[in-house]
Amino acid sequence: EVQLLQSEGGLVQPGESLKLSCAASGFTFSTYAMTWVRQAPGKGLEWVSTISGSGGSTNYADSVKGRFAVSRDNSKNTLYLQMNSLRAEDTAVYYCARISPWWGQGTLVTVSS
């Protein structure tokens, strides 16, 4: 059974950093691209970033480019999202996903002073 278990989020101040993690099981992690999608409160879904199975290729939404960094540790079957210089508009539930069918439970990140 495919499972994606996400770390806790939290409340951070504007300008601070936070690192999310997503532990995968039930499939050969290294052979699949992994994706982060976020959803601001009461809003729709927004693609954030995708990383290839090897980790050698990454893509980012313009809204996070230069501030967020996606990475993975295939020896630990874990996906990460390093979020720097956080802004109020980054407040959202962040989902890790193995597109298309498998999604984590979501992690709430709140950026507020």
Add this chain to the structure above:
Amino acid sequence: DIVMTQTPLSLSVTPGQPASISCKSSQSLLQSEGKTYLYWYLQKPGQPPQLLIYEAFNRFSGVPDRFSGSGSGTDFTLKISRVEAEDVGIYYCMQTIQVPWTFGQGTKVEIK
């Protein structure tokens, strides 16, 4: 960026009646190898999205056969043949043919 436009944005349906949601993309989602990179999701309150349809018309495992996807190129439709109470939520289409991947605005389905 590919813009995904869903209509309607909300739908109120009597149980047992059909429902239809349209999703139009600003560019073709058909790849040269013949795959169409269009997905349909249902998101229920407090839950992550759940996949209904992949590659435009393929029903995901375990999805009831009252859900069907159709369309090609830039025009797509999700149909529910007979709406049930458990079908309430927000439906999204999504394209993955080009980065940035983009979603439709969502269609909220309610039961009358």
